[in-house]
Amino acid sequence: MDNTEKLHSITVGFPEVQVFVKKSKKAKRVSLRVSGANGNVFLIVPVRVSMQDAENFACEKVGWIRKQLVSKVEKTSVQHGTILPIGGVPHKIIAGYGKKIIFKDRTIIVPFKRKSFNSGLKAFLIELARQRFCERTDYYTKLIGKEYSRINIRDTKSRWGSCSAEGNISYSWRLILAPNSVLDYLVVHEVSHLVEMNHSINFWNEVETLMPNYKEFRSWLKLNGERLHSYQF
Ligand SMILES: [Zn+2]
Incomplete structure (x- = not known):
């Protein structure tokens, strides 16, 4: 099958x-x-x-x-030992000492004694997603000479992102788990809505101008997107 x-x-x-x-x-x-x-x-x-x-x-x-x-879709409950993709690259969650979550060399070191292991790690990843989404949104909006109002990071299953008429852009934090170029595609998609508030040909032309190979990343999301929701925190 x-x-x-x-x-x-x-x-x-x-x-x-x-x-x-x-x-x-x-x-x-x-x-x-x-x-x-x-x-x-x-x-x-x-x-x-x-x-x-x-x-x-x-x-x-x-x-x-x-x-x-x-x-x-099979659920993976995140714990010490779990391999979690960050930017599409597998990272192993390992137990560490101290109080901070440290992210380096394909590992995420989460304090062993941390009471709120899951919520702490999730908050850490959401913050990581926020930083990356803000950075990339700034980059692409400058490129097209448009401004957005604010960025919201959400945990929605129904959509990866949205852009309102007021220029408020929302993203799903789980895209931090996907390859960087897939996250970038979402940014390009939402930023292009600042030019065209629809999915017309003009809109897709705008997307293509910013990211000529966007179709590759759009298909990645269609094929693998559900998997990003399989990690349970
Ligand atoms: Zn759209």
């Missing part, structure tokens, strides 16, 4: 969910399957059913797909 390389895929809903299409001679009706291992979504389409009907079916079920993704 996980060999997706040769499969055609479609996207449904917004934020988009990638759905891999599997034509089936045996299947009697269109159905959806969500892999618990990696959150890949498959649309099983009997050969006699048209792609349009199958796509409509997937679009109608997007709410169901999202629920499955949240409940089925």
Whole structure:
């Protein structure tokens, strides 16, 4: 079920969910399957059913797909010994002495005796995300000569980022776990909304000007995004 390389895929809903299409001679009706291992979504389409009907079916079920993704994707409870990606690079959480959380050389040293181990580590990562998002947002807004009002860092499952008409930009802190270029793509996406408050062709042109290879990072997010939510603090 996980060999997706040769499969055609479609996207449904917004934020988009990638759905891999599997034509089936045996299947009697269109159905959806969500892999618990990696959150890949498959649309099983009997050969006699048209792609349009199958796509409509997937679009109608997007709410169901999202629920499955949240409940089925394997959860990793974060503790000493857990390998946590930071900027997409695996970091091992190791026990240390002292009071501070230290982040270096592919390790995160979390004090062994710290009572609030999980909430402390989560707060540390949120702060790390805030710093990076502020830095990158400043960089890209200067590049296009626009200004934003404020940056909010959130922990939302429904979206990775948003930009209001007032220029308030929100980001999900969990993107600090993704490769840096994926976090940058989100910044480019939201900053481009300061120019175009929609997802028109002009908007995507703006994104492409700032980041010519943005599609690569957008697909990374579609494919792996759910996994960023699998870490439990
Ligand atoms: Zn957008």
